[in-house]
Amino acid sequence: MQPTKKNKNVSTARWKHILSERVQQLPASEFDQIMRISKENKNVISLGPGEPDFDAPKPVIDYTAKMLEAGKTHYSSTSGLAELKEAIAKKLSKDNRVHVEDPQTEICVTAGSTEGLILGLMTIVDPGEEVFVPNPGFLAYTPMVDLVTGFAIQLPLVDTDGFQLHPEMIEEKCTEKTRALILNTPSNPTGTVLKKKVLEEIADVIVEKDLIVLSDEAYEKFVFGKEKHVSFASLNGMHEHTLTLQTMSKSYAMPGYRIGYIAGHHELIQEINRIHIYTSLAPSTANQYGALKALQLPTSYVEKMRNSYAKRRELMLKLIHQTQSLHLAKEPEGAFYMFPRITEGKTSQQYAHDVLNRAQVLVVPGNEFGNKGQGFVRMSYATQKEKIQEAFERMWEKGF
Incomplete structure (x- = not known):
């Protein structure tokens, strides 16, 4: 190399x-x-x-094949299958304490959470506007901000601190052009799990600066220490400030299915769906049925x-x-x-x-x-x- x-x-x-x-x-x-x-x-x-x-999981593979045989090879709605969005809403409520009032207007099913992230960025970031990204962080974050002609503001994380993100980093670098923060816990690549107290302090800054958080929670199921995974949208007052990004790739070992989802305030999801029409239109219908089966499996x-x-x-x-x-x-x-x-x-x-x-x-x-x-x-x-x-x-x- x-x-x-x-x-x-x-x-x-x-x-x-x-x-x-x-x-x-x-x-x-x-x-x-x-x-x-x-x-x-x-x-x-x-x-x-x-x-x-x-x-x-074999039940997922079998059900996907069954749906293909049953002719589920046509487009779903742009935001995804209605029954899948219902299942996602139940999962968010049970596992993440994130309340979804109307799954049909507050959830968009995407081709993995990666598509959800760029759709979110395209929806809220204008040319030259700023997005905070963790550094080190998932390798797609900064290029995605660049692709939507935004400006990625790096938040330097250090290993001696366990690569923790601190609210003062955001506060000190925030300007009138800052629109969003990409938050990733548990983290790729560092494995860091952000503490609830730290997330609550970050939430205070988010409200003060009126920012949107794109909360990448791809590894939510894989937490091994004393800390527990906390979904940012579950914190007090964060529903209107958060786009929650989750995926079937890691938790259910389905990366080739390319099914994820983005959940948030219905007015934001409505605009995300408008862009979604012109990108992938909708995820694979049969694979969405596979995701539905996965969410119905025992823990x-x-x-x-x-x-x-x-x-x-x-x-x-x-x-x-x-x-x-x-x-x-x-x-x-x-x-x-x-x-x-x-x-x-x-x-x-x-x-x-x-x-x-x-x-x-x-x-x-x-x-x-x-x-x-x-x-x-x-x-x-x-x-x-x-x-x-x-x-x-x-x-x-x-x-x-």
Whole structure:
């Protein structure tokens, strides 16, 4: 893997005058290469990609097939199947303490929560307006803000503080042009779970500055420490200030289904649906039925995954603490990631490149998640315990 570069010179002279400035300014990412290596090279142990190693629940697969056989191959409404939105509303109420008065007007089903995020940004951000993003944070946040011609204001997070987000960061950097905050708990890539007290303090700033929070809760089911997941919209007064983004990809091991949803005030969702018509029109109908079946399953399906991840987390924590080249200042409590600091003085790219070439182990360079991720790597424990153990033994054998 080579160091990340800006994408300005991606095109030959033949195409440069055709490609938009928007696409030429997007940062080049190594993530596609990482995904390809992890799936194609059988000798490499991948601690890289961020998707469950479980298959979708069999009842979900069977029901999806049944719906296809039944002819459910036509468009749904733009905002999604009515019965799916009803099920999502019940789930939000039961699991997240987020009240949805009218599921048909307050929920939009999307092609994963990633589509929900960019639809939300397109709805509330005008050119030049500002959006707070965590740094390090999910690699799509800043490019998405760029794509809607907004300006991403980086909120620098540090490992010695457990990558916690503090309200004064928002307060100090807020201007008349600031419109929104992207909030991610549990966090990709750091595994941080924000404390309820911190979220309540952030909520006070959000009200004072009249901002919208895009609350990315993709890993809500995977919390392992003493903290519990708190949905931002469940906090007092936050319903009108929050767009809640959730997905079937992680909690139900259905990333290939590409089904997520966005929930919020009906006037915001109404405008999101207007944009949705001109993007994907509607998600896959059959896959929406699969999502409906998943939400009807006993909690044991999710608990089985969570318990497995908990054991793998304990193993990876132990192994990182035994690895001279890596250091964890605080133990992450959520998602299925570790984000250790490199102690050798190498850049993230150099370390990931060396580990891949010498130990045949794939990790993700931390700078993929923002410049504050430089000097770190992301390691996923969404792989079998035996593979995690072998990956670290390979690294130790090669002197890491």
